Amino acid sequence: MTFAIEDLFIGNIARMQRIFTDEEVKICEKLTRDNSPVYNLNEDIWKNYYDQPIVPGLLAEGLINQVISEKLPGVACLLLQKELIFYLPVYVGDIITAELEIIDINVERNWVTQKVTCINQSGSEVIKGQVVIVIVTNQN
Known part of the structure; x- marks a missing residue:
């Protein structure tokens, strides 16, 4: 379901779930050129900080963008500002x-x-x- 801004109201909630895979981490590393060893199973540096390699923050944020684009509002929009705190790591x-x-x-x-x-x-x-976000509208 998609919404026009007039259809939205304070308190609207949307949720999505996702399981992040090692393959997605590798694709994210390739696309962003973020080759930090904390994402790599073949490196040992992550063992100093985490139980296992972590999912890049940018990839985890992708789920947030997916909720926006597919559910709320589910229409063309642009991200103007984001403020996120990563309390715990996201693991594959x-x-x-x-x-x-x-x-x-x-x-x-x-x-x-x-x-x-x-x-x-x-x-x-x-x-x-x-x-x-700003909702992009057709202005003819």
Whole structure:
């Protein structure tokens, strides 16, 4: 379901779940050229900080963008601002649920502010923050 800004209201919530794979991490590394050894199973440096290699933050953020583009609002929009805190690492194989809740709407500017909460399969909050998007409209 897609929404026009007039259809949105404060308190709207959308959720999606995703399991991140090692293959996705490799593709993300290739596309972003972020070759940090903390993502690589063949390196040992991650063992100093984590239980296993982690999923790049940019890849984890992709789930947030997916909720925006597919569910809330589910229409063409641009990301204006994001403020995210990564409380815990996201590991390959984790089941991450991203929940976005509308907390402000500026109809004149077509801006929507959403609270972001991501939890893992254990119910631990891994990412929290907010995003501001502008809904792109056809102006003929």
